[in-house]
Amino acid sequence: MINKTLLNPNLLKAEYAVRGPIVIRAQQLEEKGKKIIYCNIGNPQALKQKPLTFIRQMLSLIENPELLDKPEILKYYSNDIINRAKEFLIKHPHGTGAYTQSAGIPFIKQAVAEFIKRRDNIPANKDFIILTDGASKGVQGALMALLKSPNDGFMIPIPQYPLYSASIELYGGKQIGYYIDETGKWQLNEDVLEKSISNAKMNSLNPVAIAVINPGNPTGAVLSLENIKMIINFAKKHSLSILADEVYQENVYDSSVKFYSFAKVMHEMNVNDVSLFSFHSVSKGFLGECGHRGGYTEFRNMPPDVMAELVKLQSISLCANVVGQVATYLMVSPPREGDESYQLYISERDSILSDLKTKAEILGREINKIPGMSLESPQGAMYAFVKFELPHDPKLNLNAMNEESRIAYEAKRDSDYCMSLLEETGICVVPGSGFGQIPGTLHFRTTFLPPQNEIQEFVEKLKNFHITYGKRLNESYK
Numbered sequence: 021m022i023n024k025t026l027l028n029p030n031l032l033k034a035e036y037a038v039r040g041p042i043v044i045r046a047q048q049l050e051e052k053g054k055k056i057i058y059c060n061i062g063n064p065q066a067l068k069q070k071p072l073t074f075i076r077q078m079l080s081l082i083e084n085p086e087l088l089d090k091p092e093i094l095k096y097y098s099n100d101i102i103n104r105a106k107e108f109l110i111k112h113p114h115g116t117g118a119y120t121q122s123a124g125i126p127f128i129k130q131a132v133a134e135f136i137k138r139r140d141n142i143p144a145n146k147d148f149i150i151l152t153d154g155a156s157k158g159v160q161g162a163l164m165a166l167l168k169s170p171n172d173g174f175m176i177p178i179p180q181y182p183l184y185s186a187s188i189e190l191y192g193g194k195q196i197g198y199y200i201d202e203t204g205k206w207q208l209n210e211d212v213l214e215k216s217i218s219n220a221k222m223n224s225l226n227p228v229a230i231a232v233i234n235p236g237n238p239t240g241a242v243l244s245l246e247n248i249k250m251i252i253n254f255a256k257k258h259s260l261s262i263l264a265d266e267v268y269q270e271n272v273y274d275s276s277v278k279f280y281s282f283a284k285v286m287h288e289m290n291v292n293d294v295s296l297f298s299f300h301s302v303s304k305g306f307l308g309e310c311g312h313r314g315g316y317t318e319f320r321n322m323p324p325d326v327m328a329e330l331v332k333l334q335s336i337s338l339c340a341n342v343v344g345q346v347a348t349y350l351m352v353s354p355p356r357e358g359d360e361s362y363q364l365y366i367s368e369r370d371s372i373l374s375d376l377k378t379k380a381e382i383l384g385r386e387i388n389k390i391p392g393m394s395l396e397s398p399q400g401a402m403y404a405f406v407k408f409e410l411p412h413d414p415k416l417n418l419n420a421m422n423e424e425s426r427i428a429y430e431a432k433r434d435s436d437y438c439m440s441l442l443e444e445t446g447i448c449v450v451p452g453s454g455f456g457q458i459p460g461t462l463h464f465r466t467t468f469l470p471p472q473n474e475i476q477e478f479v480e481k482l483k484n485f486h487i488t489y490g491k492r493l494n495e496s497y498k
């Protein structure tokens with residue numbers, strides 16, 4: 021029989037904190053009847069966010085066209101939805117049960133291109149778009165395609181979303197971490213990028229791409245236009261491709277900041293020699309359709325023969341799931357003003373976004389009041405990366421530790437903290453070490469997706485827990 025030593029060692033090394041031991045324990049506690057506040061993962065509909073009526077009605081008619089012959093059911097649907105579902109099925113008569121073209125259904129790719137044109141006021145070409153099973157598969161495809169040798173490295177933010185670190189590990193590449201600036205609203209810092217790339221080169225690594233998450237996970241930060249320009253110039257200087265993870269582009273709550281896509285900024289800077297992979301998804305924004313696994317990658321400055329290889333890579337898994345492709349279509353071509361379904365769509369969208377904004381504000385405000393905790397108020401996305409302090413064991417000489425043992429020591433401290441938080445309060449968050457953090461600091465990542473009353477409960481419980489946990493640690497060091 022197979023055993024673990026027979027598995028791919030890269031799989032054994034890959035870690036994915038957002039679904040790690042703390043979440044497993046949360047599920048066990050829940051089975052035993054404990055109330056858990058799940059703040060570990062950006063999965064909005066698991067936390068009571070309702071799907072948009074437009075999306076679900078369209079999906080149901082397209083999945084089950086027989087409904088289009090049932091007037092007793094159609095009376096609940098707006099006329100524009102019925103007509104669009106019919107049009108969809110005329111353009112794509114195979115429905116959702118047949119494989120599609122590898123890169124996705126052509127008129128959906130066209131709709132994505134038009135969405136990008138509308139969003140950014142720049143040209144976009146459907147032949148440089150691939151529909152994917154969520155953004156994850158797009159990111160993994162890009163990493164796989166760019167990785168030629170075990171010393172090829174990807175610059176990834178620290179803290180980062182562990183899809184990057186885990187997939188790079190899985191494919192046998194190297195991570196080149198760059199710290200993002202907690203004291204500077206989590207923007208990227210050019211000096212830090214330069215140091216990180218020159219260290220990597222000194223260690224014989226070959227940097228091939230830089231990954232940027234904007235708006236940020238786990239930080240909730242939104243990158244400024246100047247910051248994006250700096251990153252594009254940095255990539256150009258060092259001949260790096262850019263992987264722009266823009267799945268949270270609709271989740272911007274702070275009215276003093278704005279989302280700029282890398283595609284737009286790059287186009288306006290007239291940069292045509294830096295290859296760009298941009299990722300988007302139906303999982304986030306106000307759709308929250310994580311389970312439908314829809315998304316796309318848009319490619320820029322990509323020679324046609326390279327593009328053909330990227331499509332071939334996608335063709336190895338045939339095509340993205342078709343319901344996910346349809347969900348992507350609906351995300352990029354919502355109801356238009358004047359359509360019967362328009363008002364409801366807008367009111368559902370606005371209520372989800374304004375609820376998220378309120379919760380981001382509550383969390384930012386209340387957590388900053390807890391002694392020993394601080395947080396850059398999230399400007400976007402669905403997360404806050406909370407910094408916290410714990411007393412140290414005076415018998416330990418931290419300065420005598422090398423960086424590796426220091427990171428391991430802190431990883432144990434934040435994991436123990438999050439595990440006790442779960443056991444004692446039912447709050448499920450992810451230790452900062454799962455995303456990476458500056459040695460000497462402790463964090464956890466929380467979402468602000470639970471309903472508002474649970475966010476209040478969360479903050480109260482967190483405050484009491486933090487105070488008692490600190491006291492208990494102090495006692496144990498005596």
Ligand SMILES: Cc1ncc(COP(=O)(O)O)c(C=O)c1O
Pocket residue numbers: 062153154155156157181183233237265267300301302303310313314315
């Ligand atoms: C930054 C980031 N990129 C990609 C993903 C993956 O999204 P998808 O569900 O589209 O695969 C997530 C999911 O949380 C994310 O936070």
